[in-house]
Amino acid sequence: MIEHSVELVVNERPTAVKVRTGDTLLHTLREELGLKSVRGTCGIGICGTCTVLVNGLPVSSCNALTVMHSRTSITTSEGLVHDGELDAVQRAFIEEGAYQCSYCIPAMVLTVRSLLDQQADLGPDSIREQLAGNLCRCGTYPQIMAAVESLIADRDGLGGNSGRRDRADT
Amino acid sequence: MSRLTGTNFPMRDARDRVVGSLPLVLNESVPNMAFAAAVRSPVPHALIRSIDAQPAREMPGVVAVLTGEDLAAHSAINPLYGGQRDDQPIVAIGKVRYAGEIVALVVAESPDIAAEAVAWVDVEYDELPFVVDPVEAMADGAPVIHDEWPDNDSGTWKLRHGDIETGWAMSDRIYEDTYVSPPASHVPMEPHVALATFDEAAGLDVLTASQAPYMVHKALTRIFDLPAEKVRVRTLNLGGAYGSKGGVKLEPLVAYAAWVTRRRVKMTLTRPEVFLTTGKHSAHVTIKTGVTNDGTIVARQVRATFNAGAYAASSPVGAGQAMTRAPGPYRIPHVWVDSTARYTNSVPTGPFRGAMTSQVCWAYESQLDDIAVDLGIDPVKLRAKNLLREGDVFATGEALHDVHFTELLDDVAHAIEWDEEPAPRSGTVVRGKGVALMIKSTLTPSRSEARLRLTTDGRLTLLSSSVEMGQGAASTLMQIAADATGIPTELIDAPFPDTAVTPFDMVTASSRTTFSMGVAVKDAAVNLRAQLDDLLVELLEVDRADLHHEGGAAGIKGTAPMIGYGEVLRRAELAELSGEGTFQSSEGMSTLDRETGQGRASVHWHEGAVGVEVEVDLETGRIDVLRCHGAAFAGSVVNPLRVKQQNEGNMIFGLGPALFEELTYDAGQVVNPNLSDYMIPSILDIPQRLTSSAVESDLEDADVHGVGEMTVPPLAPAIANAVFRATGARIKDLPMTPERVLRALEDTRAEEGTR
16 A cells, blocks of 8 residues: 655644545545544535535545645634634524534535635525535524525625634624 | 523534534544444345355454354344344345345454455355335235245234225215325435444443434343343434434444454444435325315225335334324324335335325325315315314324314415415416425333432433434423523533433434423422422421522522522432433323224324425426425424424425435335435525424423424425416326426326317
């Protein structure tokens, strides 16, 4: 088995890992680095529960190879917490009750974080379009929509927000 | 302290839920752990000619390969288990009964090695004729799945109420139709996962994502012939279940592997394996209804055939539950129901969010709209005329109380503005509205026990085996405990279910927990308070009637000083005080007359309704649900947000089997066991307007009613009725895919053309 040394930036921390060629980001993050918010389930990049942000954009970590992510910046839901303080997206999810069994929720939080950071115009249709890749079997979608809409209402007072660190936005 | 009941008390672990630090069995890792992977049969029905596991056993990192032959050789093990019938082998012994059945279990040092070794187990089969359709499985000469059940009977029930012949004689018009529900899958996002340890001295310890720790405990005790105290079953949070994690699933496998290898063995199913482990009963329901010209339903005969799959699991009683639910929420003097579950060579089935109710509701609520049109009566008015009301006698012969169907119907009709014609659309898009209702028993007889343990630090531990699977049971029970004891939630701890610690609960299913365990918790609180009062009477030298309790402290009425409960225990020199509580219902399926189905089938009945407005594209056949309103009777609401999330989550869940979910078989194999070919609703599928109501009782002492399922069963027929109203086309087979809609439209046009 060929081993590769890969330098990742995980939740803003440079992280060196030894991986096999076939190791997925899901495996590396969850099993090697212990980031348990990253959870696989469909195994084929459909359901979105294993979503992480790669350079700020949502990626299904179950079909992304770690060796191809050298020197990229990877964010998991744990990485949105700074000094014990939750990200605005996480706070909004709690506020709106946007969680049930919550298996899919950390991934949903990341997709919403990216959406807010990357997109200027966000009407309900485009929000839904962007969240269509994250499935929730409990059916928490209405509360998730409410959380996103409250975040947009807050953000629009502040203008653009490209930094994942910027969480003083509410 | 103000009452928490009726407030949106959030889940205590909300932070862990959004961050991702929630304890899940999936995350658990222990030293010296090995990993199991299953070798599964690709054929639906066959004798196992041979298994050559040697190449796999020789692979580096493989700990063991366990086959049915090995299993049968262990005289200390009872290799068969089952919820109601012990018919399922831990690993197939000599014969496979469905494609996907486990024929060998590989245990290895890593999940990768285990998965790789699976391919090196060579199994040869002598194939047998197979059957995957339950109606075909009833026919003479059908393949026999279990020799002990030569007619493939996996549970047969009959209900005889009134006299059906009299009913037909009274009828002005009689309608007969058959409605079909296909196999479907629960798709919890967390797969089934379990981790077992076996130790000669301590016994078996199984950590599992299960809805039913005590059912698992009972099964393992029996399989390994161990005393109850030598089997420990624990659960953590579940990442969704919807019925799929009830009963016994992976636990015998990991326990057997741990027992043989003396390693700690973990098994996590892949997504395709979840599809092959359990699913929804497919069903053929033929319904014959007699009415008088004024729209009074006078007779109903239902013949329902459910697909049990290869193993009985919940089907023997499930078929009976279906029987009680099949007449629908109507006052009908003459009812005849034959309900049966049949073994087939397909994935074993179980309760699917509303167990057995969706399949019969699909039939009776669809047919009722056809009848309404034929009689020229408004479908809402036809329902209102026949709905069960307070004190009415149901088809099981029992009088019903605290009945709210009329309110539910009014509520959904009002919400979708039934009396307003839908806004007209131009061109090839039409709109229609539809409603449907359902009645459902809860799981009874059943028992739930709770223990409230007070310690000298003034903290209360709520011990219960109810499982938190996203529905909020843990927090809802905490609300109830806080109100019942007066102790603030900050001082209450609630550990996870653990059969070595938490008392008995039958199962977290059938929307029974808030009610059953809620009663047990309140009972435990009364018991605890009585013991506290005994101590206080002695300590304070007062009459019991002069005691005053508030916020986890007590004192003498009208005087200022209050003593914290912890202090009460310290003064009494007690380390702890424990209040026990029990809920026990005696009525239920096992008490019904086996010839007539008469008796008391349920401790109380669940009531639900859905109203929808849909748009149908006549060119593509696509149905767009524009608005959707669900209503359920909740008795008295403990947590409004969670009730709303259940009522609306039910409908979002239900949209899948209504519109596109179907587990498809070809040559006896499931051909779409993945989330690409078996799609579940995404945020794009939910109606623009999705709302719900919880109807409460006016009674002071009303039961709390669970609401985990009530708006699933009526959703599909409400949509079909709206499509029918918009287009005149009646769809009788689920799911209502664009192709089915187009075919139904064509059939309708052809019929109209021939008139």
